[in-house]
Amino acid sequence: MHVITRRRLKDFAAVHPPALAPLLAWHKVMERTDYDSFADLRGTFPGADLVAGKTVFNIGGNKYRLIAVIHDNRRKVYIRHVLTHADYDRGGWK
Numbered sequence: 001m002h003v004i005t006r007r008r009l010k011d012f013a014a015v016h017p018p019a020l021a022p023l024l025a026w027h028k029v030m031e032r033t034d035y036d037s038f039a040d041l042r043g044t045f046p047g048a049d050l051v052a053g054k055t056v057f058n059i060g061g062n063k064y065r066l067i068a069v070i071h072d073n074r075r076k077v078y079i080r081h082v083l084t085h086a087d088y089d090r091g092g093w094k
Contacts, residue, residue, distance in 0.1 A: 001030050001070075003077045012064075012082035022060035023082065030077055037072060052094050054080060067093055 009027060013020035035041040038055070042048055047058040057066040065088040067081040081093045 001034055001075050001077050003027055003030050003079065005079060008079045008082055016064070016084065019060055019064050019082075022064070023066070026057060026059055026066065034075055035070070035072060038070075041070070056088075 006027060009023040010020075013023055029044060033044060035044075038048075038050060041055070045057055047062070049056045051067075053069070054067050055070050057068070058064075059066050059082075063085055065081075065083045065085060066079065067083070067088075069078045069080060070076070071078075083093060087093075
């Protein structure tokens with residue numbers, strides 16, 4: 001999959017340094033793997049959920065949430081938001 005854009009990960013990690021390693025690990029897995037369906041994705045990321053048409057990943061032991069739009073047919077992942085769990089719960093990202 002092609003992840004667009006890695007910059008959002010780095011910008012978030014600049015404010016939340018402990019998030020850098022788990023975000024880069026997620027990025028590495030996504031870049032090296034193609035998924036044909038959400039079921040395939042859940043094989044690698046069992047905590048991933050579909051919420052409001054987006055895929056939500058638990059990152060860093062559920063401390064952070066990464067929200068992405070995935071186009072399986074184009075092999076592209078668009079990162080929409082990277083949030084702390086508390087910011088995610090406020091729901092302003094929807």
